[in-house]
Amino acid sequence: MxxxxxxxxxxxxxxxxxxxxxxxxxxxxxxxxxxxxxxxxxxxxxxxxxxxxxxxxxxxxxxxxxxxFSNKNENYNLIKNISYPHLEELSLKFKETFKVSVFDKNKIRVIASIESNDYYKITVPENAIFPLHAGAASKILICQLTEKKLNSLLPEVLPKYTENTITNRDLLKKELFKVNIKKIAFDNMEHSNSISAVATPIYDKNNKIIAALSCPFFSKDSDDSHINEIIKTMKEICYNISENFQKMCYQF
The missing domain is CATH 1.10.10.10 (Winged helix-like DNA-binding domain superfamily/Winged helix DNA-binding domain)
Structure with missing residues (x-):
């Protein structure tokens, strides 16, 4: 024994x-x-x-x-409630779909989503699950994990979804290192052939990334100035969500 x-x-x-x-x-x-x-x-x-x-x-x-630790689900609900008005604001302003995702039980899970009001739009339901290695939000949410944790979660050869999917674990780690420094992640049609995305982090009071705000968009319709404006506004929104979440956590 x-x-x-x-x-x-x-x-x-x-x-x-x-x-x-x-x-x-x-x-x-x-x-x-x-x-x-x-x-x-x-x-x-x-x-x-x-x-x-x-x-x-x-x-x-x-x-x-x-x-x-004991209020993990409550924290997710709190982030969801804080995020909704901001998601609505973003969707109305940019006519795009916006969502908030978390790293939950070794999966990437969408906890809040507001779709564009356009007829031609990207639909992402709440509770949708995404792979750890393919997607802008996924990269944000795992970029702070230790190498040991990444090795336990990811096989050496990763599943391929498109020609752009990063399938080599070591190459993904290099990408995650850059994401952790720049605090922004991009999906270059790595999960779906016609869809790109950008994501920015939401922090808890310990400066740990607890959620990711992301915007999926149709690659062929993307415009650099439009995407840059989205990124700028997303960063501001993430700062506000993080600040409000941290303040409310201190109240409990």
Whole structure:
């Protein structure tokens, strides 16, 4: 039988202790859990630094990261509700379809979508699923993942949807590196032959990308000045959505 990692076992005890007691000092934690003072000090410092525990004066409580993990679906609903008016504004202004997607259970899922009011339009239903490696929103949502995580999610040879699909995992990683720096992603008919797209990120309070705002458009009808104006406005909208989301998260 495999042995437990001592440090993890102590951390688990601290979490359970603070969950039941709600708040406690370092001395109380050390005494009641029979953990050496120096070890308790190191563990608490690390847990506070990573957001798992909060410190107020000499007392410690469970941190905001637990709220974030437990309220993941609520966070998605919050982003959806905040985004809808902006999606409507964008669609009316540019006569394009706009959507918000998230990285949910190792899939790219659309949580909000407003279609263009034109007869000739791109339709994207809510809860639609897109591949991890093909699509502007997909690139935004996985660009911050570690190489180890990417390797676990993506095969070395990726499924091909069009002639433009990136099918080599290493080439995709290079593309994701650029996306993470520039904070903008493009889909050059990589998922559908006639459709391109652009996407920009939405952030949580830890500056982590939690959602992607994207605009799919018909490639043959694209105009550089029109797309550039869309990108400029999308960046502004993403800043507003991120700011409102972060403010509302702090209220809980």
């Amino acid at each position: 495999k042995k437990l990692v001592p440090a993890i076992e102590k951390i688990d005890k601290i979490f359970n202790y603070l969950y039941l007691k709600e708040r406690a000092s370092q001395a109380e934690i050390s005494r009641d859990l029979s953990i050496p003072k120096a070890t308790t000090n190191r563990l608490l410092y690390t847990l506070v630094s990573t957001g798992y525990i909060s410190q107020s004066g000499k007392e410690y409580t469970l941190g905001n990261k637990f709220d974030y």
